[in-house]
Amino acid sequence: xxxxxxxxxxxxxxxxxxxxxxxxxxxxxxxxxxxxxxxxxxxxxxxxxxxxxxxxxxxxxxxxxxxxxxxxxxxxxxxxxxxxxxxxxxxxxxxxxxxxxxxxxxxxxxxxxxxxxxxxxxxxxxxxxxxxxxxxxxxxxxxxxxxxxxxxxxxxxxxxxxxxxxxxxxxxxxxxxxxxxxxxxxxxxxxxxxxxxxxxxxxxxxxxxxxxxxxxxxxxxxxxxxxxxxxxxxxxxxxxxxxxxxxxxxxxxxxxxxxxxxxxxxxxxxxxxxxxxxxxxxxxxxxxxxxxxxxxxxxxxxxxxxxxxxxxxxxxxxxxxxxxxxxxxxxxxxxxxxxxxxxxxxxxxxxxxxxxxxxxxxxxxxxxxxxxxxxxxxxxxxxxxxxxxxxxxxxxxxxxxxxxxxxxxxxxxxxxxxxxxxxxxxxxxxxxxxxxxxxxxxxxxxxxxxxxxxxxxxxxxxxxxxxxxx
Amino acid sequence: xxxxxxxxxxxxxxxxxxxxxxxxxxxxxxxxxxxxxxxxxxxxxxxxxxxxxxxxxxxxxxxxxxxxxxxxxxxxxxxxxxxxxxxxxxxxxxxxxxxxxxx
Numbered sequence: 407x408x409x410x411x412x413x414x415x416x417x418x419x420x421x422x423x424x425x426x427x428x429x430x431x432x433x434x435x436x437x438x439x440x441x442x443x444x445x446x447x448x449x450x451x452x453x454x455x456x457x458x459x460x461x462x463x464x465x466x467x468x469x470x471x472x473x474x475x476x477x478x479x480x481x482x483x484x485x486x487x488x489x490x491x492x493x494x495x496x497x498x499x500x501x502x503x504x505x506x507x508x509x510x511x512x513x514x515x516x517x518x519x520x521x522x523x524x525x526x527x528x529x530x531x532x533x534x535x536x537x538x539x540x541x542x543x544x545x546x547x548x549x550x551x552x553x554x555x556x557x558x559x560x561x562x563x564x565x566x567x568x569x570x571x572x573x574x575x576x577x578x579x580x581x582x583x584x585x586x587x588x589x590x591x592x593x594x595x596x597x598x599x600x601x602x603x604x605x606x607x608x609x610x611x612x613x614x615x616x617x618x619x620x621x622x623x624x625x626x627x628x629x630x631x632x633x634x635x636x637x638x639x640x641x642x643x644x645x646x647x648x649x650x651x652x653x654x655x656x657x658x659x660x661x662x663x664x665x666x667x668x669x670x671x672x673x674x675x676x677x678x679x680x681x682x683x684x685x686x687x688x689x690x691x692x693x694x695x696x697x698x699x700x701x702x703x704x705x706x707x708x709x710x711x712x713x714x715x716x717x718x719x720x721x722x723x724x725x726x727x728x729x730x731x732x733x734x735x736x737x738x739x740x741x742x743x744x745x746x747x748x749x750x751x752x753x754x755x756x757x758x759x760x761x762x763x764x765x766x767x768x769x770x771x772x773x774x775x776x777x778x779x780x781x782x783x784x785x786x787x788x789x790x791x792x793x794x795x796x797x798x799x800x801x802x803x804x805x806x807x808x809x810x811x812x813x814x815x816x817x818x819x820x821x822x823x824x825x826x827x828x829x830x831x832x833x834x835x836x837x838x839x840x841x842x843x844x845x846x847x848x849x850x851x852x853x854x855x856x857x858x859x860x861x862x863x864x865x866x867x868x869x870x871x872x873x874x875x876x
Numbered sequence: 877x878x879x880x881x882x883x884x885x886x887x888x889x890x891x892x893x894x895x896x897x898x899x900x901x902x903x904x905x906x907x908x909x910x911x912x913x914x915x916x917x918x919x920x921x922x923x924x925x926x927x928x929x930x931x932x933x934x935x936x937x938x939x940x941x942x943x944x945x946x947x948x949x950x951x952x953x954x955x956x957x958x959x960x961x962x963x964x965x966x967x968x969x970x971x972x973x974x975x976x977x978x979x
Contacts (some may be wrong), residue, residue, distance in 0.1 A: 441939070443960070448938055453885065453887065453907065454906065454907020454908065454960070455907060456889060456890050456905065456906025456907035456908075457882075457887050457889045457905055457906065457907050457908070458887055458888045458889055458890065459885035459886065459887040460885065460886035460887070460888065461884075461885045461886045462885050464884050464885050464886075465884065465885060510954075510959060529936065529938060529940045530936060530938075532936075539930060539932065541920035541921035541931050541932065541933045542920050542933075543935070544934055544935055544936075544937060545935060545936045545937055545938075545941075547936075547937065547938065548934060548935060548936045548937025548938060548957075549937065550937075551937040551938050551957075552911065552912060552915065552934065552937045552957070553881055555909070555912070556908045556909055556911070556912025556913075556915070556916075557881035557882050557885065557887060557905075557908075557912070558881060558908075558912045558915040558916050559881060559915070560915060560920070560934075582879065582884055583879060583880065583881040583884050584878050584879035584880050584881065584883075584884070643921070643931060644920050644921070644931075794932075794935070794941065794943060795941075795942065795943075796927075797925055797926070797927040797928055797930075827942070828941075828942030828945075829940060829941045829942050829943075832940050832941065833935070833936070833940075833941050
C-alpha cells in the first residue's frame with residue numbers, strides 16, 4: 407500500500423485550492439479531492455473548455471488570483487482528484503481514510519492521509535412559498551452557477567429575490583448576460599448594516615463591490631425593493647408571474663400590499679448554509695451563526711475540535727471567497743507546522759490573521775442583517791409543498807406538529823417523510839424546523855453518507871474501515 | 877442587439893452536437909451540462925414527481941437538491957445539472973422513480 411499523503415484537502419473551491427497550493431509549496435504531499443469536473447468550486451465555476459470562452463473573467467471576481475492558483479495546481483505537486491465525491495472520512499490505522507465515489511459510474515476510491523482539511527463550502531438556503539416548485543423558479547446561486555458554467559439563462563425576464571449579499575451579484579450577472587431583471591426583492595433592510603458600522607467601514611473593498619453591483623443595476627432600470635419578499639409564484643407549466651409583498655420587521659407579509667410582477671423565471675435564495683456532513687460525521691463541534699445556520703468551531707489555526715482535522719472557508723461560517731482564501735492559507739501553514747515543523751513566518755502570519763479578523767467581522771455583520779425573521783412562515787398556505795422531494799405540504803407538517811405533538815425536524819420526518827428524500831432535508835430543513843416551532847436554525851443534521859452512494863462501494867470497503875460495514 | 881451569455885465571455889464554442897430529448901433532436905455546445913443544453917432550448921422541466929406527477933427541472937443548480945433528475949440512455953436519476961451531454965445521448969423525461977418504464 408502506498409504511504410498516506412501528508413494532507414488531504416476536500417473541496418477545490420477558494421479555500422481548498424488556496425490551502426492545497428500553499429501546503430504543497432511548503433513541502434507537504436497533498437491530495438486535493440473535489441466533486442466537480444474543474445477546480446474553483448461554486449464561486450469560480452467557469453465554462454467547459456469546449457465553450458472556448460475568451461473572457462471568463464466577465465462573470466467573476468478575483469479571476470487573476472484564481473488563474474494564478476490554477477497554474478500552481480498544475481505545476482506545484484498537488485495530486486488533484488476531480489470528480490471525487492468524498493462521502494465519508496473514517497479513522498484508519500494511524501491515518502485518515504477518505505472514501506469517495508468517482509465520476510458518473512460511481513467507482514469507489516479511498517485516499518489515506520495524515521491530516522485532513524475540510525473545505526466543503528456551502529449550499530443555498532431556501533425558504534418555501536406557494537409556487538416555489540414551478541419550473542423556472544431556481545436558486546439564485548443556481549442561476550449564477552448555470553450561467554457561469556453553461557452560459558445559459560433561466561429566462562428573459564428574471565426576478566431575483568430572497569435575502570443576502572449574493573442577490574445583487576446574481577442580478578448583476580444575469581443582467582450583464584442579457585436578462586431583464588425587473589426587480590431585486592430583498593427581505594432584509596440594508597439599513598441594518600448600520601448597526602455594525604465599524605465592521606462595514608473597515609472593508610471598503612466589499613462596499614465598493616456592492617456599490618458597483620447596485621450602480622450597474624440602476625443603469626439597467628432594475629428596481630431594488632428592500633423589506634419585500636416574493637410570497638407566491640404563479641403559472642402552470644412554468645412560472646409566469648410572482649407576487650411581491652411588503653414585509654414587517656419580523657418578515658410577516660403586510661396584508662394588502664401584494665402586487666403581481668410578470669416574469670418567466672425567478673432566482674431565489676436566502677443566504678448560504680455551510681456544508682458540514684463530513685465534519686459532523688467525524689464529531690467536529692459546531693456553533694450557531696448570526697443568521698441561524700450552523701458552522702464549524704475552529705481555533706486560531708483553523709483546527710476543528712477533532713485533532714488532525716482542519717477546516718477553512720464557508721464551512722467555518724459564511725464569509726465569501728476572500729475570507730475563504732485567507733483561512734485556507736492559515737490552515738495550510740498550521741498543518742505544515744504541525745506535521746513537518748515548518749516554522750511560521752511571523753509577519754505573514756500576523757497579516758493573514760488581521761485580514762481574517764476584519765473579513766470575519768464584516769461577514770458577521772452581513773449575517774446578522776440578513777437573518778430570516780420568524781414571520782416568513784406566514785406566507786406558507788397549507789397546500790404549499792415544503793419538502794420538494796417527498797411532496798410533503800405545510801398542512802401535513804402543521805398537522806404533525808399540532809395533532810401529533812412533533813416538535814423537532816426528526817419527529818416531523820418520521821411522521822410525514824419531510825426531509826427523507828434525495829436531498830436529505832437540505833432544501834426543507836429550515837422550513838420544517840420553523841414549522842415545528844423552533845425559532846430558527848434547523849438542528850445540526852447528521853448524515854453518515856454525504857451523498858448518495860451505491861451499495862457496491864459500501865460492500866467493497868477495505869477491512870480497515872470495518873465500522874462502516876457494521 | 878442585446879447581450880447574450882456567450883457574447884459576454886466572448887465564447888467561440890467548438891461545433892455543437894446533437895442529442896435527443898423525448899424524441900426531439902436538440903443541440904448542445906461541447907461541455908455543456910444536460911440542464912444547460914435543455915435551458916438553451918427553452919425547456920425548463922424534464923421530470924414528473926412520484927406523487928403528484930408535477931413537472932420539475934433545475935432548482936439548486938449545483939447537484940444538491942436532486943430535482944433535475946433525468947433518464948439518460950435508459951439510466952434514470954441522473955442529475956442534469958452535473959452530467960455533461962455526450963453526442964447522441966438519448967434523454968427522456970423521468971416519470972416518478974424512473975424505474976417503472978424499465979421494468
